[in-house]
Amino acid sequence: MCISNKIGPPVEGEDFFGREKEIRKANRLLDSNHSLLLSAPRRIGKSSLAKRLIEEKKQQGWKCVYIDLEETTTEEGFLRLVIEAFKENGIWKQLAEGMSKGLVSVLDRIEKISLGPVDLNIGKREEQEDLYKNLKELIKHDEDTFIVVDELTLFLGILNKSENGAEKVAFILNWLRSLRQVSKTNVRWLFCGSVGLRNFTSAMNLGYTINDLMEFGLGELSREEAEGLLSGLCKSEDMEMGEELINYTLDKLHWNIPYxxxxxxxxxxEEYEDEVTKESIDIAYNKLCSENYLSTWSERLSEYREFEVPARQILKSLSTQPAGMERDAMLNILMTGQDASKVEEIDYLLSKVLEMLENDGYILKMDSIRAFRSPLLRDYWFNKFVQ
Ligand SMILES: Nc1ncnc2c1ncn2[C@@H]1O[C@H](COP(=O)(O)OP(=O)(O)OP(=O)(O)O)[C@@H](O)[C@H]1O
Ligand SMILES: [Mg+2]
Known part of the structure; x- marks a missing residue:
């Protein structure tokens, strides 16, 4: 078996390449009882890394759970996903003598939920609080357990827009925090998604609900890993590609994320006949700029809500300026057509937008200049939105 070319979903097993240093670091932190916040740009390999960690921890005998919150948009859906995933992986306690009536009834509901749709009855605040409290007590805190919650910010952002959204978001974040605060718990958590979780919680004065999490970054591949991935993929398809051409490709991509x-x-x-040449690499690169492989970077800007339009204005201008732009020039763009009295407000808006775009890996700051982090993304943007 060898690595195969996968584009889109998280990669697992033989298809997962490299990241040894990051895995060692994560293991060290998890083994010393830390819970983690994996904050890294889009498509950098967060979910794949989380899944690989789950595989490793399973082999060490830990109980592991992977919950993808992209699958839900409601509080009820969130609870259902948690309840089912925990049930499937043996995280809930078994029925035991001396258990309170409340716990027995929640265990009964857990059983039923795994058999089919059941109303969770979380309409009333007291019933809901009782349910969360009982669920907390039903978790086996004494066993080594690793729970990955993917796309938490995305889910909370949607929930926040629903009726009483801010209250629901605060409740869930506080509940998750309380699970991590159980004395001598052996349950470790990994939350992944875009870097937004810190921005999101601090904007809602909920920063304290995640300040026990250890920040875990994930960047591009090292040059050696990038070479290894590209030459591994070539081998798997019996394609010849010498060192010089591999370097030519990686230099052209510049930002070597596995995607x-x-x-x-x-x-x-797709185009391979009997050899790869610099020309065929250029053709492949140009095709990427005109096709839809990179559309996720545009689509996901909708999560920026009120910041989407200014973010697009900035990216559009930056795509025409490979050498990057000064902040003042960007401010001028956002000020176009605006009353001069709004300059302070728009300047603040610009700071927010730039921070978000940097966190999500669209742009990079070098001294006072901002530019697209990836020439590929920049050329795609230019092709799609300017040309
Ligand atoms: N370790 C890896 N080895 C090989 N390919 C990888 C690796 N990590 C990521 N990829 C590539 O990147 C793609 C996206 O990976 P993944 O879904 O893990 O990223 P992500 O950061 O979770 O993305 P998103 O921001 O969309 O949630 C994969 O389909 C694969 O093509
Ligand atoms: Mg992901």
Whole structure:
């Protein structure tokens, strides 16, 4: 077996390449009882890394759970996902003598939920609080357990817009925090998603609900890993690609995240006849700029809500300026057509937008200049939204 070309879903098993240093670091933190916040740009390999950690921890005998909150938009849906995933992986306690009536009835509901749709009855605040409290007590805190919650910010952002959204968000974040605060708990958590969780919670004065989490970053692949991934993919398809061409490709991508390597490889493989050349690499790159592989970067800007339009204005201008732009020039763009008295307000808006775009990996700050982090993304943007 060897690595195969996968573009889109998280990669697992043989298809997962590299990241040894990050895995060692995460293991060290988890083994010393830390819970983690994996904050990293889009498509950098967060979910794949989380799944790999789950595989490793399972082999060490830990109980593991992966919950993808992209699958739900409601509080009820959130609870259902948690209840089912915990049930499937043996996280809930068994029925035992001496258990309170409340716990027995919640255990009964857990059983039923796993058999089919059951009303969770969380309409009333007291009933809901009781349910969360009982669920907390039903978790086996004494066993080594690893729970990954993917796309938490995305889910909370949607929930926040529903009726009484802010209250629901605060409740869930506080509940999750209280699970981590149980004395001598052996349950460790990993929350992943875009970096937004810190921004999101601090904007809602809920920063304290996640301040026990250890920040865990994930960047591009090291040059050695990037070379290894590209040459591994070539081998799997019996494609010849010497060191010089591998370097030419990686230099052209510049920001070597595994997704970009996988997508450019897929284009090269599509056109491959009997050799790869610099020209065929250029053609593959240009195709990426005109096709939809990178559309996720545009689509996901909708999560920026009121910041989406200014973010698009900034990205559009930056895509025409490979060398980058000064902050003042960007402010001028946002001020176009605005009353001069709004300059302070718009200046603040610009700071927010730039911070979000930096966190999500769209742009990079070098001294006072901001530019697209990836030439590929920049050329795609130019092609799609300017040309
Ligand atoms: N370790 C890896 N080895 C090989 N390919 C990888 C690796 N990590 C990520 N990829 C590539 O990147 C793609 C996206 O990976 P993944 O879903 O893990 O990223 P993500 O950061 O969770 O993305 P999103 O921001 O969309 O949630 C995969 O389909 C695969 O092409
Ligand atoms: Mg993901």
């Amino acid at each position: 970009f390597i996988q997508v450019i490889f897929s284009k090269l493989a």
